[in-house]
Amino acid sequence: MTNKLKVSFLTLGCKVNQTESEALNQLLTSEGYEVVQEAAGPDVVIINTCTVTGSGSSKSRKLIRRMAKEHPLSTIAVMGCYSQTQPEEVSQIEGVDLVLGTQDRSMILNHLHRIAEQKQEKNPKEKTPILAVRDFEFQAVYEELPLIEGETRVRAMLKIQDGCSQFCTYCIVPYARGPARSRSSEKVISEANKLLEAGHKEIVLTGIHTGAYGKDQEGMDLSKLISQLAQLPQLLRLRISSIEPMEFSEELLTAVMSHKVVCPHFHIPLQSGSDSVLARMKRPYGVEDYARLLNRIREKLPNAAISTDIMTGFPGETELEHEQSLKFIETCEFSGLHVFPYSRRIGTIAADMPGQLPRSIKTARVQEVIALGLKSRAKYIDRFIGKSLEVLVEKIDEDGSAQGHTSNYLEIRFPSSLNNGDWQVGQIIAHPIKSEYIVW
Numbered sequence: 001m002t003n004k005l006k007v008s009f010l011t012l013g014c015k016v017n018q019t020e021s022e023a024l025n026q027l028l029t030s031e032g033y034e035v036v037q038e039a040a041g042p043d044v045v046i047i048n049t050c051t052v053t054g055s056g057s058s059k060s061r062k063l064i065r066r067m068a069k070e071h072p073l074s075t076i077a078v079m080g081c082y083s084q085t086q087p088e089e090v091s092q093i094e095g096v097d098l099v100l101g102t103q104d105r106s107m108i109l110n111h112l113h114r115i116a117e118q119k120q121e122k123n124p125k126e127k128t129p130i131l132a133v134r135d136f137e138f139q140a141v142y143e144e145l146p147l148i149e150g151e152t153r154v155r156a157m158l159k160i161q162d163g164c165s166q167f168c169t170y171c172i173v174p175y176a177r178g179p180a181r182s183r184s185s186e187k188v189i190s191e192a193n194k195l196l197e198a199g200h201k202e203i204v205l206t207g208i209h210t211g212a213y214g215k216d217q218e219g220m221d222l223s224k225l226i227s228q229l230a231q232l233p234q235l236l237r238l239r240i241s242s243i244e245p246m247e248f249s250e251e252l253l254t255a256v257m258s259h260k261v262v263c264p265h266f267h268i269p270l271q272s273g274s275d276s277v278l279a280r281m282k283r284p285y286g287v288e289d290y291a292r293l294l295n296r297i298r299e300k301l302p303n304a305a306i307s308t309d310i311m312t313g314f315p316g317e318t319e320l321e322h323e324q325s326l327k328f329i330e331t332c333e334f335s336g337l338h339v340f341p342y343s344r345r346i347g348t349i350a351a352d353m354p355g356q357l358p359r360s361i362k363t364a365r366v367q368e369v370i371a372l373g374l375k376s377r378a379k380y381i382d383r384f385i386g387k388s389l390e391v392l393v394e395k396i397d398e399d400g401s402a403q404g405h406t407s408n409y410l411e412i413r414f415p416s417s418l419n420n421g422d423w424q425v426g427q428i429i430a431h432p433i434k435s436e437y438i439v440w
């Protein structure tokens with residue numbers, strides 16, 4: 001009997017990267033590989049990298065170097081956004097065997113096969129890296145990487161889209177991921193069915209620029225896709241991971257309201273609450289547009305959770321612009337904030353803008369926005385204390401307590417004292433919420 005080849009995945013960055021690693025994990029498993037922890041001495045180490053910030057690139061480099069050093073005889077394969085944008089740099093790291101980017105990942109088996117053959121012919125420590133990264137073509141197509149498992153037993157990520165054509169001035173993503181392109185709705189529905197058959201109850205639609213879904217397809221858009229998915233009989237919840245403000249159309253709001261399974265939880269990146277900063281970022285909206293959108297959503301769904309991304313210290317951001325931003329953020333009553341300091345990405349327009357701010361200013365502003373975000377979140381949570389909310393159970397602990405999320409994405413832990421013995425993972429439990437049930 002031949003031993004199975006062992007492979008380990010190390011993934012940095014966003015949910016899309018996690019979904020893609022998971023898809024390759026399944027591809028390799030179906031070809032007879034055994035997925036193991038990195039400490040178990042794998043034959044192949046696959047590092048899925050990130051470059052969205054300087055820290056993402058630096059973590060990626062360090063991880064590749066560490067893996068190459070700790071596993072000199074293993075095949076070291078690198079993929080993802082960092083290797084797509086810096087393929088030469090990655091191929092020069094000692095010990096790397098294979099450099100893939102964010103395209104052609106389904107070819108990994110062929111490459112691994114070739115590398116294994118080469119290793120048999122010569123000293124496995126002697127490496128000649130295969131560089132399999134190509135530039136994006138204008139008409140890049142969506143690369144199918146089918147996935148039939150999810151993030152947890154209950155919730156699954158479903159990737160519907162890749163790439164972005166917006167070119168916000170600070171963002172490296174269009175270079176790392178190529179132009180916006182959508183997965184066909186037939187493929188999306190078919191994968192959703194597989195996820196439901198495998199026992200998942202909640203599907204989260206992910207992508208790099210999810211709101212651009214369908215723009216490259218005749219007669220299709222995100223609202224239509226949502227309406228199709230919402231019909232699937234076993235689906236308990238459907239969530240949209242993130243949507244750009246100007247893409248939250250009337251049709252989308254109608255689709256959300258018409259289908260009870262669609263969660264009233266929207267992550268709508270604002271980035272800055274100052275119009276002049278938004279203009280320099282080349283974001284296609286101003287704060288008035290954003291405020292109008294929030295009103296439009298809340299008129300119809302008053303308890304919707306609306307979270308956002310904020311970037312502090314964009315080049316030239318003055319104290320006044322930062323103050324304007326804080327004031328505007330406060331009025332938005334967000335249910336949560338993701339706050340990042342501006343990170344200079346070589347190759348983007350903002351990297352060459354004057355007024356690059358020192359790290360100390362960027363991080364001090366991050367702290368101010370985080371503090372505001374925590375206050376805003378506490379206020380949002382407060383609205384639900386004493387009210388009965390439905391929690392989809394993701395985990396039951398040994399002591400009988402149950403953990404899961406509400407449809408508006410509050411994480412709840414019901415104590416075992418409420419459990420009369422019949423709780424199950426994947427079930428929806430409705431119960432009045434006490435503040436001690438909330439997981440922060």
Ligand code: SF4
Pocket residue numbers: 164165166167168171172173174208209244
């Ligand atoms: S919309 Fe802007 S911030 Fe978002 S991925 Fe595209 S370029 Fe980057």
